[in-house]
Amino acid sequence: MNPLLQGIATILAGVGGCVAYFYFSNLVLDKVIFPARGENIGRNINRANMVRPWLFLLPAILALGIYLAYPVVASFYRSLFNRGGDEFIGLGNYITMFGEPEFRQSFLNNMLWVLVVPAAATFAGLLAAQLTDRMKGGNLAKSMIFMPMAISFVGASLIWKFVYANDADIGLINAIRSLFGAEGSVDMLQVPFWNNFFLMAILIWTQTGFAMVILSGALRGVPEETIEAAIIDGANPFQIFFKIKVPQIMGTIVVVWTTTTILVLKVFDIVYTMTGGNFGTEILPSYMMSYMFRDDGRATAVAFIIMIIVLPVMIWNIVQARREFR
Amino acid sequence: MDNIAGQKSGLTIATYVSVIAIVLIWLIPTVGLFVSSFRDRDQISASGWWQAPFSVVLADAGRAQLDTQKEENGVWVMKGNIFQDEDVADRFKSGNSSVTAFGSRGRDPGEFPVGTTATIQNGRTLTVAANGDYVMTSPEEITRRGPRVYFQANTPPDFTLDNYRTVLTADNMDRAFINTLTVTIPATIIPILIAAFAAYALAWMDFPARGLLIAAVVGLLVVPLQLALVPLLNLHNRIGIGQSFMGIWLAHTAFGMPLAIYLLRNYMVGLPRDIIESAKVDGATDFQVFVKIVLPLSFPALASFAIFQFLWTWNDLLVAKVFLPSADESKVMTVKIADDLLGSRGGDWGILATAAFVSIAVPLVVFFTMQRYLVRGLLAGSVK
Incomplete structure (x- = not known):
């Protein structure tokens, strides 16, 4: 069948199926299992209301359970087996991995990404939010900075290939170098160590807009009185920003920071399209993809390492959510 | 201010x-x-x-036309216009190019300035005018093929839709565009309804374990996608879905679920309690309250989730690489660009740029028209 037709059929079946499920399951609950009539009417209504939340939640719980919760366990279990999945080797995959310089390098590179990208994106976003705040044409400027968020990482990588290209007639940076009289051209993606930062720049470029939008919302929420009081006390604009505004939006800054950190640990696209993990730029997600389809034991072990790195953020998020809920 | x-x-x-x-x-x-x-x-x-707005100097070579060869005053003369040479014509079809220099050897295509008469090998002479007219003379008749005429020409900017034509007709890129649409639209629409019901239950229904479920959703929000790849692909293979569109729809639906539930619940909790309670006092069931009151009021949150999910599924490379077959006819655009174009067409910058632009055009349009909802959704999700 033509995939497009199949897609349309899936939309109809999916949406129709959901509507039918929710409608008929409620109907059955109210009319058949616990009918709101007869001698037990009061008890039936109460029982129906106890069951109903689970009817509403069932499809979502199934999706979350099978596609997100089960894999955490299944991945860990699989990572304890060898490549073919037929021999239990305990932590063998992890031990081999930590012994390999390639893995250690991608681990260290990844730590570098986790340190640099969220910090840079949050800082640039905060700067852009403060500068464009209440400025004429500020919204247009924000739109332009926000725009890369709509671009895929593959698209963004291609865009930056035109910046980094090893040819003064294509790559912007080499063109600027030759404008200043430098001889020859440099392949930016092969400069040892620093090429990691050139790749990070791409992710920072796409994520700054996200940070800016959220932080500018938070800046708007800073009470006017606190700023007025500071002005009356003679604070200069920098003091107002760093001592009055930033402390009040600290909570939001942390949210932006952690959200970007989580994203950094997911993105393999940039390294994959720009260097394919060569020239010392491998990171854990791209390292994992190089084992995907080849050695499931190894791939799941890498994935589980990423999970362990994410774990503190996850716990912190849950603690925050619980506190808010109370 | x-x-x-x-x-x-x-x-x-x-x-x-x-x-x-x-x-x-x-x-x-x-x-x-x-x-x-x-x-x-x-x-x-x-x-x-x-x-781009300025002229560039391009070097090329054509052959002197043998069939114009005539004997004049004891030498053999060939005349013609170099831009009309069939090897060259295609590159200079704008007709506004002008020759700046010419030569007889590939090593040095700009050896002689335009308009001069140069003596070249075997006692021949060659002159090329700015408009491309050339005259070559030779002491003997040239028999086999016309000698090459090398030249450099100043060529005006040439903006063309050729790249778009190539990208959209060759290389299965048109197919990849349709595949991306096929993946994206069901994967955007289906999660919304499922998540909306769940979000309503978590926001407005009272039952034990509600707090626990909310915490679970918040926790699952950050589970790295990488963990899901191997076990789910194996699961899909076991139940017979394998690598297919069905598999990727299910995967995207579930992967979008935590964010959808989280965003929608945060929004629904903020709806006025009075409306919902008075509807219940009037005898409305939860199902009716949800369908008739909460769902229509939550439109902004639904829209902002839909935009997130659309952008994420359209731009995704990881899930598509794992859950779709690797055959050419089922590749989506991101996979096509990352795996095929960058590999086989690595040096063809025009094609690469065009393919990238085709793939980012739709999300950019969605972004600029729906930016309001996107911003609102982001703020609902993180500013408290």
Whole structure:
């Protein structure tokens, strides 16, 4: 069948199926299992209301359970087996991995990404939010900075290939170098160590807009009185920003920071399209993809390492959510 | 807010200058891609996109036309126009190019300035005029093929849709575009309804374990996708879905679920309690309250989730690489560009730029038309 037709059929079946499920399951609950009539009417209504939340939640719980919760366990279990999945080797995959310089390098590179990208994106976003705040044409400027968020990482990588290209007639940076009289051209993606930062720049470029939008919302929420009081006390604009505004939006800054950190640990696209993990730029997600389809034991072990790195953020998020809920 | 205390005009100017600088830095790479996608491939390799409005010097070679050879005053003469040579005509079809220099050896195509008469090998002479007219003389009759005439020509900017034509008709890119649409639309629409019901239950229904479920959703929000790949692919293989569109729809639906539930619940909790309670007092069931009151009121949150999910599924590379078959006819655009174009067409910058632009055009349109909802959704999700 033509995939497009199949897609349309899936939309109809999916949406129709959901509507039918929710409608008929409620109907059955109210009319058949616990009918709101007869001698037990009061008890039936109460029982129906106890069951109903689970009817509403069932499809979502199934999706979350099978596609997100089960894999955490299944991945860990699989990572304890060898490549073919037929021999239990305990932590063998992890031990081999930590012994390999390639893995250690991608681990260290990844730590570098986790340190640099969220910090840079949050800082640039905060700067852009403060500068464009209440400025004429500020919204247009924000739109332009926000725009890369709509671009895929593959698209963004291609865009930056035109910046980094090893040819003064294509790559912007080499063109600027030759404008200043430098001889020859440099392949930016092969400069040892620093090429990691050139790749990070791409992710920072796409994520700054996200940070800016959220932080500018938070800046708007800073009470006017606190700023007025500071002005009356003679604070200069920098003091107002760093001592009055930033402390009040600290909570939001942390949210932006952690959200970007989580994203950094997911993105393999940039390294994959720009260097394919060569020239010392491998990171854990791209390292994992190089084992995907080849050695499931190894791939799941890498994935589980990423999970362990994410774990503190996850716990912190849950603690925050619980506190808010109370 | 001009002229309030604490605002200095010098600072205002500095602010404007820095904002303009930031916007330019953010915009320039994308502009480069856009301009490059309309340039002729020879021009791309001859000059940077920032020089696109200016002429470039291209070097090429054609052959003197043997069939024009005539004997005049004891020498054999060939005449013609170099731009009409069939090997050359295609590159200079704009007709506005002018020769700046010519030569007889490939090593040095600009050996002689235009208009001069040069003596070349075997006692022959050659002259080429700016409009491409050339005259070659030879002491003996040339029999086999016309000798090559090398030249450099100043060629005006050439903006063309050729790259778009190539990308959209060759290489299965048109197919990849349709595949992307096929993946994206069901994967955007289906999660919304499922998540909306769950979000309503978590926001407005009272039952034990509600707090636990909310915490679970928040926790699952950050589970790395990588963990899901191997076990789910094995699961899909076991139940017979394998690598297919069905598999990727299910995967995207579930992967979008935590964010959808989280966003929608945060929004629904904020709806006025009075409306919902008075509806219940009037005898409405939860199902009716949800369908008739909560769902219509939650439209902004539904819209912002839909945009997130659309952008995420359209731009995704990881899930598509794992859950779709690797055969060419089922590749989506991101996979096509990352795996095929970058590999086989690595040097063809025009095609790369165009393919990238085709793949980012739809999300950009969605982004600019729906930005309001996107911003609102982001703020609902993280500012408390």
